[in-house]
Each structure stands twice: as structure tokens, then as C-alpha cells.
Amino acid sequence: MRTISYGQAINEALAEEMDRDGDVILYGLDVAAWGGIFNITKGLLERFGPERVFDSPISESVMVGAGVGAAIMGLRPVVELQYADFILVAGDEIFLKAGMWRYMHGGAFKVPLVVRLPSGATGAGPEHSTCPEAYVMHSPGLLCAVPSTAADAKALLKEAIRLDNPVMFFEHRRLYQKRDEVPEGDVTLPFGKGVIRREGRHVTVVAWQYMLSRALKAAELLEQEGIEVEIFDPRTLSPFDSGTLIESVKKTGACLVVEEGYRRLGVGAEIGAILMEQAFGYLDRPFRRLAIPDVPMASVKPLVDRVLPSVEAICDVCRELAA
Amino acid sequence: MIQNDRLRDIFAKALLARSFEARLIKLTAEGFLPPLLHPGAGQEVAQIAALSALKRDDPVLYSHRGVAYMIARGTSLSAMIADMAGRAGGTNNGKGGIMHVVDLPNGIYGESGTLGGGLVVSVGMGMALRRRDPGRVVVHFFGDGASNRGTFHEALNWAAVQKLPCIYICENNGWAVSVPTSVSTAVENIADRAAGYGIPGVVVDGADPDAVMAAVANAARRARAGEGPSLIEIKATRLLGHYAADPQDYRADAASVAQRDPLAALRRRVIELGLLDEAEIEAMTAAHEAEIDLAVEAVKAAPPLDADQAFTDLYA
Numbered sequence: 001m002r003t004i005s006y007g008q009a010i011n012e013a014l015a016e017e018m019d020r021d022g023d024v025i026l027y028g029l030d031v032a033a034w035g036g037i038f039n040i041t042k043g044l045l046e047r048f049g050p051e052r053v054f055d056s057p058i059s060e061s062v063m064v065g066a067g068v069g070a071a072i073m074g075l076r077p078v079v080e081l082q083y084a085d086f087i088l089v090a091g092d093e094i095f096l097k098a099g100m101w102r103y104m105h106g107g108a109f110k111v112p113l114v115v116r117l118p119s120g121a122t123g124a125g126p127e128h129s130t131c132p133e134a135y136v137m138h139s140p141g142l143l144c145a146v147p148s149t150a151a152d153a154k155a156l157l158k159e160a161i162r163l164d165n166p167v168m169f170f171e172h173r174r175l176y177q178k179r180d181e182v183p184e185g186d187v188t189l190p191f192g193k194g195v196i197r198r199e200g201r202h203v204t205v206v207a208w209q210y211m212l213s214r215a216l217k218a219a220e221l222l223e224q225e226g227i228e229v230e231i232f233d234p235r236t237l238s239p240f241d242s243g244t245l246i247e248s249v250k251k252t253g254a255c256l257v258v259e260e261g262y263r264r265l266g267v268g269a270e271i272g273a274i275l276m277e278q279a280f281g282y283l284d285r286p287f288r289r290l291a292i293p294d295v296p297m298a299s300v301k302p303l304v305d306r307v308l309p310s311v312e313a314i315c316d317v318c319r320e321l322a323a
Numbered sequence: 324m325i326q327n328d329r330l331r332d333i334f335a336k337a338l339l340a341r342s343f344e345a346r347l348i349k350l351t352a353e354g355f356l357p358p359l360l361h362p363g364a365g366q367e368v369a370q371i372a373a374l375s376a377l378k379r380d381d382p383v384l385y386s387h388r389g390v391a392y393m394i395a396r397g398t399s400l401s402a403m404i405a406d407m408a409g410r411a412g413g414t415n416n417g418k419g420g421i422m423h424v425v426d427l428p429n430g431i432y433g434e435s436g437t438l439g440g441g442l443v444v445s446v447g448m449g450m451a452l453r454r455r456d457p458g459r460v461v462v463h464f465f466g467d468g469a470s471n472r473g474t475f476h477e478a479l480n481w482a483a484v485q486k487l488p489c490i491y492i493c494e495n496n497g498w499a500v501s502v503p504t505s506v507s508t509a510v511e512n513i514a515d516r517a518a519g520y521g522i523p524g525v526v527v528d529g530a531d532p533d534a535v536m537a538a539v540a541n542a543a544r545r546a547r548a549g550e551g552p553s554l555i556e557i558k559a560t561r562l563l564g565h566y567a568a569d570p571q572d573y574r575a576d577a578a579s580v581a582q583r584d585p586l587a588a589l590r591r592r593v594i595e596l597g598l599l600d601e602a603e604i605e606a607m608t609a610a611h612e613a614e615i616d617l618a619v620e621a622v623k624a625a626p627p628l629d630a631d632q633a634f635t636d637l638y639a
């Protein structure tokens with residue numbers, strides 16, 4: 001099968017969906033002539049024209065708010081926020097408008113909006129480096145996708161654009177260049193269905209995006225020590241596939257969540273609570289988390305590396321859990 | 324000048340809005356409705372005149388100030404009471420109360436409860452109308468207080484750049500709850516800010532339905548012709564409190580403001596013009612009261628909403 005990068009896969013998904021449906025429009029900062037600061041929307045202006053692919057002012061509130069307005073009137077806007085951190089700049093529009101416009105108006109509207117959110121620690125400092133998906137997972141009305149491979153990025157984005165609900169689509173910037181096998185043609189993936197990336201008997205590790213690559217590395221190292229790690233990639237956090245996770249925990253009896261968001265009330269905290277409530281009897285060991293300790297993300301590499309969960313840290317916790 | 328039958332219609336609707344709102348306030352005092360209404364008394368004539376300049380399928384994002392927007396479009400009275408009362412038969416299944424009345428066939432597209440939230444939503448509505456349904460315009464009403472949100476700047480700027488079919492109507496009643504506009508706002512006229520976006524900004528007197536209608540008609544003509552958005556500031560009069568039971572002890576003119584009631588002025592005018600006489604207005608009022616009685620009875624007879632409605636309408 002052909003391999004393409006995660007970034008190209010997103011570009012293909014956008015192009016195919018714009019081709020398929022004339023109501024799909026795309027805008028954001030620098031997305032038109034320049035093709036996006038991460039080069040993801042390259043060629044789309046040339047192909048679909050300035051009516052459907054356009055730059056917006058540096059006005060994140062209206063970027064997302066207009067997305068809600070366009071969506072309730074029948075368009076399918078795809079909005080690129082330059083950095084995922086900026087969901088907090090457009091907080092009212094994301095959490096109280098996109099998430100709630102349908103609900104508070106008694107179901108009269110559909111909100112088929114996708115907000116693309118480049119995330120992840122790349123040394124760009126406290127306001128341009130975070131993985132803020134916990135805020136989204138916390139908030140009713142929003143769907144949350146966290147694709148980890150090029151194939152998943154393409155299939156989940158195509159699905160997101162077709163869904164009639166608002167989707168916060170996190171794209172991890174350290175993955176943009178990563179190449180994977182991606183099938184040609186019209187492949188979508190359902191939201192709420194995770195995947196076991198690696199099978200094992202001793203410990204279940206939940207990880208996605210950049211932390212998934214670290215978890216996979218840790219699993220390879222641990223294999224040499226006879227520790228078999230099972231790795232669960234949830235693919236979407238809202239909805240969250242607790243069923244597949246619980247089946248895995250039934251087998252392993254231990255669970256570690258590795259995430260690139262803040263630890264306190266993070267995604268891992270929620271997953272831990274799900275396991276306490278629904279799978280307590282299957283856990284032989286205390287539930288564990290590795291996350292960003294509760295400090296902002298710094299700018300320079302040594303400080304960033306200090307707070308990102310490392311392969312070694314993942315190995316250490318897995319050893320404890322498998323002991 | 325507004326034609327006589329149109330003026331008579333604006334008056335009749337404003338009269339209905341006033342009576343209906345008075346009944347909602349009474350039902351609130353009696354404990355049948357929760358105290359969530361922001362009375363629009365004093366602002367109805369301008370609200371209704373503005374909407375008279377548009378078509379029924381021009382979508383409206385309204386402000387929280389009263390119910391006349393819905394009356395102008397013909398939304399069911401009983402549905403609005405049911406929304407407040409939490410009874411079956413409302414428009415939003417108990418999710419949005421009186422703040423989020425929705426009536427799509429009549430172009431009522433709801434409201435952002437966070438002030439200024441509608442400004443940015445309306446931009447996207449304009450984008451969609453231009454692409455899918457050229458010729459329609461979106462109108463958004465908001466208060467002078469809301470115009471101090473940053474969303475005002477973001478929305479008007481981007482709507483102007485894109486020349487979107489949007490009409491922005493700021494109802495400046497001089498107050499944001501207890502804060503006078505002079506304390507919160509650096510310019511005398513909100514409409515002066517239009518210059519910052521290169522769009523027309525006009526000030527009209529909220530007691531002058533001709534001026535309001537003409538301004539909105541002109542904005543609509545521009546918008547439909549692809550010339551972009553306009554900002555219209557209505558100098559409005561808030562006759563009552565921010566909410567019905569507001570003691571208004573912050574307000575020196577609370578007692579005298581009734582003398583500036585635009586509906587009373589319009590009443591005098593329709594009589595002077597010979598469009599209606601006192602007896603006809605009395606009969607009209609009685610007919611409105613009867614219509615409101617029926618609506619209230621219907622809601623009182625309707626079952627309370629099933630509490631499990633809390634779980635519906637979230638995802639499509």
C-alpha cells in the first residue's frame with residue numbers, strides 16, 4: 001500500500017470532502033494563498049477557489065462563531081485555528097455556542113462544524129504548545145477526535161466533516177511528517193471506536209497521538225524483559241470507547257494512561273474514574289497516570305523534555321504494574 | 324413615510340407585545356413563571372418597525388430585551404409561555420426558556436445568552452446565506468452593553484471585509500443593567516464606530532418608526548445588493564427594570580420615563596391620522612387580552628415537560 005504523511009492525509013481528506021460536497025468551506029489564518037503555517041491546506045485554494053477557501057482575520061471568536069452560524073444555515077465549515085491552545089481564545093464560541101446552540105434551541109439546529117486544532121509540545125511556549133483536549137472532553141455537545149496515524153487522520157476527518165455535530169479535531173504537530181500506509185479512496189472511521197495497537201497480557205496502556213509513539217517504543221523495550229504491554233488508542237475522546245478499554249483491562253488487570261495534557265483533571269483522570277466505576281473488580285493494581293505535571297509548557301527543549309512523559313517513565317510504571 | 328396600513332400594523336403588534344409582556348410579568352408575580360424575562364416595554368415599536376422592513380425569511384438573531392421580535396414575526400404566544408413555564412408545547416423543550424425561543428418558519432433563529440455571542444454567529448449566517456441563498460439578509464439585535472464585547476469588533480470587521488448580508492441593530496437604551504452607557508462607553512453614538520469598519524452607521528430615534536424602518540430598509544437594500552453590512556443604532560427607552568422586579572434604585576428617571584413611551588406616542592399618532600379611534604383601540608386591546616387568555620389557558624392545561632427532556636436535543 002502507498003504511504004503518505006499525516007499532513008498529506010489531512011490535505012487529502014479536505015480535498016476529497018470539498019470535492020464531494022459543495023457546502024464544505026474552509027478558512028483560517030494563512031490557509032488560503034499560503035496553504036497554512038503547517039502546509040496542510042496547500043493547493044486547496046487553487047483547486048476550490050476563493051469562495052470556499054479563504055483567509056480570516058486574527059479574530060478567533062468570529063472564526064469559530066461564524067463557523068457555528070454557517071453550520072446552522074447549512075454549510076459545513078472547516079475552521080483551522082492556528083494552535084489548539086486558541087480554543088481558549090474562542091471559548092464562548094466553542095463551548096457555549098458550538099456545543100450548545102442545538103441543545104438550548106431544543107434541537108432545532110444541526111451544527112456540522114469542524115475545528116482543526118494543531119496541538120502538541122514543540123517548544124513554542126506556554127500558549128502554543130499544549131494538548132488541551134481535556135477541556136473539550138469535559139464539555140457536553142462537542143465531539144473530540146485525536147487521530148494518531150495518517151490513515152486515521154484521513155478517515156476520521158472525512159467522518160468529522162460528514163457528521164452533523166461539532167467536532168474538535170486535534171492534529172498533533174509532531175505527527176505531521178510521519179508517514180503511514182493510507183488506503184486510497186473513500187474510507188471513514190466511526191467516532192467512539194478505539195483500536196488495540198498492540199496486544200499484550202500484563203498492562204494496558206492508553207495513549208494517543210505523540211504519546212502513542214512513545215508508548216509503542218516502551219512496549220518494544222519491555223518485550224525484551226518479558227513484559228507484554230497492550231496498547232489502546234481511543235481515536236476519539238468524545239465519545240470515548242470505554243467498552244474496548246474495559247475488555248483490555250479485564251485481561252491485563254492494570255492500566256496506565258499516558259497523555260500530553262495537564263495531569264490535574266486531565267483525560268487520564270476521567271479514564272481512571274471510568275475504570276473505578278465500571279471495572280474496579282478487574283483491576284489488580286492501582287490505576288496510574290503519566291501526564292504533564294501541573295506547570296505550563298515551557299519554551300526551551302530541556303524544560304519541555306523534562307515534563308513530557310518519557311519512554312523511560314512509561315517503562316518504569318509498566319514494570320511496577322507488571323511486577 | 325410609512326404607509327398607513329403598515330403603521331397601523333406596527334401599532335397593533337406593539338400593543339399586543341405590551342399586553343403580552345404585562346401578562347408574563349403578572350404570571351411571574353403569581354409564581355406561575357420564573358423571573359427570567361427582560362421586559363422590552365418602550366422598545367417594541369422600534370423592534371417591530373425594524374422587522375417590518377424585512378421579509379419573513381430573513382433570519383433574526385434577537386436580543387434578550389422583550390418579546391416583540393417574536394410578536395413581529397407571528398410566533399405562537401402559547402409556545403413562548405410554554406417555554407417559560409416548562410410545559411409541553413414550547414419551542415425549545417425546556418432547554419432555553421424565554422431566552423432561546425426558536426421559530427424557524429418565521430425566521431426566528433434564537434439567541435446567544437452570552438451577550439455579544441450572536442454577533443459572531445450572525446457573520447457565519449451571512450456567509451451561508453450569500454453562498455446558498457443570495458438575496459436573504461440576517462439581522463441581529465443587541466444592546467449597547469453587548470456592543471462593548473470584543474466580538475462586536477471581530478464580527479463587524481469580518482462582515483465588512485466580506486461584504487456580508489448582515490444588518491446590525493444596536494438598541495441603545497442607555498443602560499446595561501445598572502450601568503449607564505456614559506460610564507461604559509467612550510463614544511456618544513455606538514453607530515460612530517461603523518467608521519472603523521468602513522460601513523454605514525446611522526442613528527435613529529426609537530420613537531420614530533418611520534426613521535427606523537427607512538434605515539433598516541436601506542441597510543437591507545445594500546445587503547441584498549452585495550454591498551455589505553450596516554450598523555444602525557436605535558436610541559431606545561427602557562421603561563421598566565432590567566428584569567421585571569428590578570427596584571431600579573440606581574435610576575433617577577425611573578418615575579418620569581413613562582412620559583417618553585414610544586408606544587403612547589404612536590397611539591396618539593394613529594389617532595391623529597385617523598387610522599384608529601379610541602374605541603377601536605379599546606376593542607383591539609380587548610381582542611389581544613382574549614388571545615392571551617386563550618394562550619395562557621392552553622399552557623396551564625398542557626402537561627409539564629418530561630424531566631428526561633434534559634437528555635434530548637444534544638447531538639444530531
Ligand SMILES: Cc1ncc(C[n+]2csc(CCOP(=O)(O)OP(=O)(O)O)c2C)c(N)n1
Nearest residue numbers: 388436437438466467468469496498499500
Ligand atoms: C457575556 C455576558 N456578560 C454579562 C451577561 C449578563 N447580562 C445579561 S443582560 C446584561 C445587560 C445587557 O445590557 P445591554 O447589552 O445594553 O442590553 P439591555 O439589557 O440594556 O437591553 C448583562 C450584563 C451576559 N449575559 N453575558
